[in-house]
Structures are given as structure tokens and as C-alpha cells.
Amino acid sequence: MTTITYIEASGQRTDVDVADGWSLMQAAITSGVDGIIGECGGSCACATCHCYVDEARLGELPPPSPGELDMLANVAAERRANSRLACQIKASPLLEGLILTLPETQE
Numbered sequence: 001m002t003t004i005t006y007i008e009a010s011g012q013r014t015d016v017d018v019a020d021g022w023s024l025m026q027a028a029i030t031s032g033v034d035g036i037i038g039e040c041g042g043s044c045a046c047a048t049c050h051c052y053v054d055e056a057r058l059g060e061l062p063p064p065s066p067g068e069l070d071m072l073a074n075v076a077a078e079r080r081a082n083s084r085l086a087c088q089i090k091a092s093p094l095l096e097g098l099i100l101t102l103p104e105t106q107e
């Protein structure tokens with residue numbers, strides 16, 4: 001299990017214990033975190049799982065694939081240097097304590 005913290009646009013903060021290998025989108029949905037939709041179920045085809053990764057830890061994540069970069073061009077909220085798609089990030093012990101901030105809108 002890896003603890004991930006989600007901070008919604010409202011400021012609501014939720015710590016979720018995520019099974020290794022689960023995507024951070026799946027974990028948010030099943031834990032009732034608002035602000036992530038995950039319309040495509042995690043197949044990198046909707047961009048409704050947009051999140052902002054703690055900038056200090058951005059380098060700890062595998063870089064986005066070309067497909068993720070394509071989808072990041074379609075996010076509804078402002079795209080930033082630390083924008084990622086939560087469905088493309090898998091939980092692992094290396095990410096313990098990672099903070100994801102969620103945008104105001106996904107659509």
C-alpha cells in the first residue's frame with residue numbers, strides 16, 4: 001500500500017491507501033474523491049483524470065508517454081508543467097506520500 005494525498009479544488013484533502021499497481025485515478029474514484037472523473041476507465045482517452053503532481057516530486061515519476069502528452073493537450077483546466085493524467089500513474093512504494101492537487105474542472 002502506498003498513501004497518496006488528493007487535494008480537491010475546494011481544499012478538501014483526502015489520504016488514500018492505494019494498492020501497488022493501481023492507478024491513482026482508480027484509487028481516487030473508489031475512494032470517493034471528487035474532482036477526478038476517469039470517463040474512459042483509464043485507457044488514456046479522455047483527459048478527465050487530470051491532476052497536478054507535487055512539483056518537488058515530479059522527477060520521481062516515469063515520464064509521460066507520447067499518448068499521455070497528446071491527451072494532456074486536451075485537458076479542460078489550465079495545463080501546467082506538473083500536469084499529469086492520474087490513470088497513467090501507478091502506485092508504488094516510491095510514491096509514498098505523493099500529493100496530487102486536482103483542477104477545478106475536468107470537462
Ligand code: FES
Binds near residue numbers: 038048071
Ligand atoms: S481516465 Fe481517461 S485519460 Fe485517464
